[in-house]
Amino acid sequence: MGIKISVCGKGGSGKSTLTSLLAMAAQDRGLTTLVVDSDESNSGLYRMLGFDKPPTPLMALVGGREGIKDKMNQPTLLSETELTLEKIPYPYIHEKNGLRLLSIGKIHQALEGCACPMGVLSREFLKKLRLAENEIAIVDMEAGIEHFGRGIDNSIDAVLVVVEPSFESIALAEKIHDLAAGINKKLWAVLNKISSQNLIDEIEAKLKSREIETIGEISYDGSVFLAGLKGDTLVRGKSIRRAAKILDSLLPAET
DSSP states (O other): OOEEEEEEESTTSSHHHHHHHHHHHHHHTTOEEEEEEOOSSOOOHHHHTTOSSOOOOHHHHTTHHHHHHHHTTSSSGGGSSOBOGGGSOTTSEEEETTEEEEEOOOOOSTTOOOSHHHHHHHHHHHHHBOOOTTEEEEEEOOSSSHHHHTTGGGGOSEEEEEEOSSHHHHHHHHHHHHHHHHTTOOEEEEEEEEOOHHHHHHHHHHHHHTTOEEEEEEEOOHHHHHHHHHTOOOOSSHHHHHHHHHHHHHSOTTO
16 A cells, blocks of 8 residues: 655744655655645645646535535545545646645635634545555645644654754644654654754754654755745755655655
């Protein structure tokens, strides 16, 4: 079977960037790669991945926020007990060179209400998603820890928490570690925005004291920063190679 990986952490730590880098690395390895945009506020993930426009949110397939409760109980795609990538139709999934993108939904206007319906949809979709041996799903989670409370991570195989050089990021990683352990999910930290080996050593020591294992790091990369600033596709450079090493550590030996 394939593997489902979630990417979480503090807002602004680089979750979407790491998600994109891992997806491109998986694509380079010949894996059929699904990126699930489960962040209701992020709007630039599709650009990082090289798509011209985002897919129609999966929320629309179940009648939007107002109709989700009724539609979830009616015969639709999401009423099936199992879902495969082939069952998800365009325009709810976009595909390009083996890379596929799906969006759960976004908040578009003031007073729209909470994102709870999107959390329910994320949880149910990931629970039903079945991946073949050469398929991988990488989920860009919302910032913070609410997705654990909603049960979205229950169907995830591996949790990556992005840690930037800040007290808040390290403290949140500790909380996420405890939440992941509470549902028996293995968690690894990925260091981001790293500028020196001394910084790596210091952060790794702090994380190790909290029993959090570091699986890799993404050093500061000017090309990635510039692409993010312009809303361009991420380039294949040193950051992709670092992401590929992280990916290789997560993939089953037979993949």
